[in-house]
Amino acid sequence: MSISRRTLLRNTAALGAFAGAGLPHIWIKNADLAYAAGGEIKVGVLFSLTGTTAIIEESLNKATLLAIEEINAAGGIKGSKIVPIVEDPASDPATFSEKARKLVVGDKCVSVFGSYTSASRKAVLPVFERQNNLYWYPTLYEGRECSKNVIYTGAVPNxxxxxxxxxxxxxxxxxxxxxxxxxxxxxxxxxxxxxxxxxxxxxxxxxxxxxxxxxxxxxxxxxxxxxxxxxxxxxxxxxxxxxxxxxxxxxxxxxxxxxxxxxxxxxxxxxxxxxxxxxxxxxxxPYFMVHKSPENEKFVEAYKKRWGADKVTHFVSEACYFQTYLFKQAVEKLATSDLTPPNIRDAVKGQSMIAPQGKVQIEPENLHTWLWPKIAQAKSNGQFEILVEAKEWLKPVPYAAYPGQSCTEKGLVEKS
Amino acid sequence: MDQFIEQIVTGLSIGSILLLVALGLSIIYGSMGIINLAHGEFVMLGAYAAWVFHTYLGLGLLASLVPIFLVVAAFGWIIERYVLSLLNNRPLDTILATWGVGIMLQQAVRLSVGSELRYVQLPPALSDSMDVFGISVSSYRVFLFVVSIALFGATWLLMNRTPVGMKLRAIIQDRSVAASFGINAKRVYALTFAYGAGLAGLAGALVSPLKSVSPDMGTGYVVDAFMVVVLGGVQSLAGTVASAFILGELSGGIAFLQNDTVAKAIVLLAIVVLIRFRPEGLFTARVRA
Structure with a gap:
């Protein structure tokens, strides 16, 4: 069969018309509905499984998946299941950015849990800010950042x-x-x-x-x-x-x-x-594996049961675990039709829960987390002994070293 | 004065670790002309072998050194026999092939035993420190120094005082003439490569108690090893020893005066400059053409 230019044009036009009529969701911009389609809430899980930092990020991936499995086993979020989409950014900031874009734009994830290093967080930041999506970052880090598209659940210097x-x-x-x-x-x-x-x-x-x-x-x-x-x-x-x-x-x-x-x-x-x-x-x-609390005993037991008795939990994997529950609490507050990343951000402000380390809360001003500092000494059996526990939880001050600046709900403010 | 001696001893210790890691590469590169980019992965395999022997068989590090050498050497033999010998006389292809083998080994380890850092115990008998010229030095570092010199001695004897070494030297000079005298070049090459791989495995096992064991630990070592071999001069075992200790003293000294970041940059720069003016390295083996 030979294809003349005319028949090609006609066929292409027909195909286009069919696609326009038959596959309407491609053309209609209705992203909001897609976030909770078919009783599924899609979230991205973006921790390196290969490359240099896989050594630690693998455990973050595991803690996040454990929390998601627990939430789903307990009935999901108002009947919807959380569906984790796992990507491997291979410890490379450029790959982080590429995979983040895929999760946010391609898979339409409503939030992404990810990153260990600051370099990888900085690399994905533009993606989340441009798409107005939400990134949940579990690692202790250097502070001095005030993004409205990141929920920071690790400790800052202060x-x-x-x-x-x-x-x-x-x-x-x-x-x-x-x-x-x-x-x-x-x-x-x-x-x-x-x-x-x-x-x-x-x-x-x-x-x-x-x-x-x-x-x-x-x-x-x-x-x-x-x-x-x-x-x-x-x-x-x-x-x-x-x-x-x-x-x-x-x-x-x-x-x-x-x-x-x-x-x-x-x-x-x-x-x-x-x-x-x-x-x-x-x-x-803020967290050590030996910390004594019913929540921590449950966390450690569940982690070992799921991933192996020789595995340890630590202060970053704990944050991965509780931030997934904070995500759940925030989503629970929203009607299914309101499920968008900006609404989740507003809903998570001031949310608190009893985490393995103690009661934690998201500070509405800067989206960082109130935590419980602890000082511990390592023992020869591979565990720590907690010597000092803060009597009160501590407010996150991401600009503590820069008295001229502070992170507020409107963004970074320079004080005169 | 104490500080000066302390720093010299430190440099010797760093140099001995460099020598340990570079020796296997020097043999393979110098005698066979194969640029073995999987060298770092052989080092890594040795470290993992030490971990396996320790964790699953309960063998201490010292007791498992000979089996580790044999295991990694067997691995090297298989790779020479089934990959590299098929690429004879094509050095550029061997770069790509060994690089690919290295990546596969890394991923194989990651998939089979996981990517977390592994722990190899320091031999309890060597976990203290001892006095050397009035300076307190870790016994294990002294042990590494002795072992690296001993391995160098053994390698030198093997190359210069045994029939296999003589055959290898004959092949290096002229493969076809050597073959016409009845030397089985294939077999000698496979043995040489296996020996070099085994040395790399030993190096990995020996440094593991001081450093860490992870699937990508080889990457750093292969760079160090190439620097040593290139600076010392290809085909010159004595050059490898000299350049290992020169680099050890240099990087240790600069790290003490400045810091490790600066030391790394300056050492690399110095090598680049030196290679510009002396492409054959510091020492060259004189071979009658």
Missing amino acids: QQQDEFVPWLVKKFGKKFYLIGSNYIYPKEENNYCKKLLEKLGGEVVAEEYVPLGHSEFSSVINKIRSTQPNVIFSTVVGDSVVALHRQYKAAGLDPEKMPMASLTTSENEVAAMGGEAAAGHFTSA
């Missing part, structure tokens, strides 16, 4: 340091050695730490950054030996944490005299370095 630094100064002394990985998070945390130390009359003997993934710390340890600080304040991340702790231990340094105080060492890293290398060092975070 929530990890306000109790921790004065406690360290009182217990060990005023000389601090700051060491971190070379990127934005450690620099902002150290910036805040220096401000706190200034108020307390403390002294920074060195501030140093190693490349990401660095694993040779013998020169750093020599410097620590020669400067003799009271506290080694560490914001080293990933497998470097493991190398630093193991080489500290092998070099024969003593945690009782010169402990490492970390904002990033969780049960996950401790399992990898071995309890004997972690023992005696301190971490500040």
